[in-house]
Amino acid sequence: MASHRRPTQPGLGQSTRVTVLSAAAATAAAAFAAPASADPADSGKARVDRLFAQAEKATEEYDKADERAGELRRQVRDAQDSVARGQERINRMRGALGAIAGAQYRSGGLDPSLALLLSENPDSYLDKAAALDRLSERQSTQLRELQQEMRRIGQQRTEATRKLAELERSRVEVARHKRTVESKLAEARRALNALPTADRAAFDRASRGGGRTPDLGGAVPASGRAAAAVLAARQALGRPYIWGANGPSGFDCSGLMQWSYAQAGVGLPRTSQAQRYAGHQVPLSEARPGDLVVYRADASHVAMYVGNGQVIHAPYPGAPVRYDPVGMMPVSSVTRV
Template sequence: MGTGTGRRGMLAVAVTVVCAVTVLAVPGTAFARSPEPTGPASPPAATSPSTPGATGAPSATPRTPAPDKDLQAVRAKLDALYHDAAVATDAYNAAEEAAEQQSAQIVALARKIVEGRDRLAELKERAGAAARSQYRTGGLPDEARLLLSDNPGQFLDGTGRVRQGHKATKDMLGELTQVQQDLEQYAKDATAQWQKLETNRKAKATAQKRVEQQIAAAKKLESELEQEEKERLARLEAEAARQAQTTWLGTGVLTGVRGKASAQGERAVKFATEQVGKPYVWGAEGPKSFDCSGLTSQAWASAGHGIPRTSQEQWRQLRHVDVKDMRPGDLIIYFKDASHVAMYVGDGAIIHAPRPGRNVTLAGAGSMPILGVVRPDA
């Protein structure tokens, strides 16, 4: 999502924005390991005569693994945190895209202002030259000099020149006025775009802080799990996804779906497939990492068809199609707030960038709640 040097320079001089955002308080869980002592070691306890072989304090009792019902609660909490991070990522990406567009418009307006000022200086010089010429002829206008002429031929020739001169002067004055008005409008437009840019920079900073907070809270929660609990949690997540996919397929939703990818769709699917295994990084759009909409937007860009950057704008702007009509290359939008997007690759499967800590992967299209399907090359 890089911008040109001029736009980076324009963005670099923007006022630093400090955004106060409430830090998410993460409730403690029952899975935290008791902290090890950090101070000096306590002296060993005296050995009791009634406990032969005792040489010190008894060893810590291993913590009982959390039951699956508690891990389900952890999974729900993690899902909520990562979902909120995804929503904030979409807000960040939207603000980033808008800021890039606005900075480009500011640069374009700046060029117009420079060109307008040069043209204004040129017109003023021409007007000054005309005034100096009139001064050298005694201040008499062309019409007066014609009336004083006693040569009929010269009078007639002069009349045509006077008319041409009048038109040229009128055109020059009209252009001078228009250039001045244009410069005023360019200045107003540049000011408006700068204000929008600052607004979006603030929105971007707020969204960035929110993303970082949610991801940090999720990582903290995961870090409090024992390794065995992490493994069981992963199995629970995989089983939930499998069941959701089985239920979705069981509805017969794919019965009769035989849509064939377009030529551009095939190129988009090829690009997405080649990214499998690369890590999810929020705000990223390649080449080494992606977020969900970064993957889908870059896949279609590689196919020669630009689409909106965020999953919410992809849902809002692209043509909606029925699931029964979908074909490889179409995008499936997930959750009621359109906070996640994946590329349909056929046979009930998708390729997507799931969330922080995961890699671009192949998954079941029905493993998450589907909002709808959109077609970039409709």
């Protein structure tokens, strides 16, 4: 898996900004950006677009929280396994010391120092030098190892308890983001259904995409892994947008990027905000196939550049993975993985 490199962060040049803004203006109707017109239908389309954008931002927050919850689940499982293994070691050590105690008892008496075997907490007894003086060197070593192991297991139990509490807080956060996403999507659907019939039909046509492969101009990817990621992204064309999904049957925007690069053997972080730092940034004017194009100031959407001013991306619920112009919305940065 490729390592994540903290990139340099050059700003987009002025000429690039002009290009991006011009392209965005040329495709504003398809993207349903808010126009200057006071037409109520236009305002309705702008509201639908804004709600989908808010839902996408909430989806990225959900992805981040869900990824953290998954990592915490692994940590809790590892901590619990470690505690269980440690307890087995303690039981074996107690068994060995118990055998010594039994032998001493049968031979005429139990060394008082071995009475600690009857206690769950030998610390206070072991700390007394007089007790250790009555033990053989081997017994003393075994008892100190038992003491150390019990302390270590106690610390691990405390850490596991802390991780469990953090996991529960993370689950609450995941549920909260899920409710936000579902609320925004429901509001967007209501706004979409309220559009005039002709505007709703136009939105539906745009959501289905053209279905044709654009002229990609023979652009060359920056690396073999980028070429493999582009090939994977093309294989995903037509698959549905499913919020929180990272393939292979459906995707959200960052899930498509993560899945595509995984097919190339490269591990990307889960969210678009983190993916923008998964390589080094380049000017939009130098974008090559496989580069990640991150949109909006909050980096809430990401697509893959494929050449000749086109990207592949998972747009929003109801729209399949498709090609669109790179300037479909304001570009925040371009990252070469």
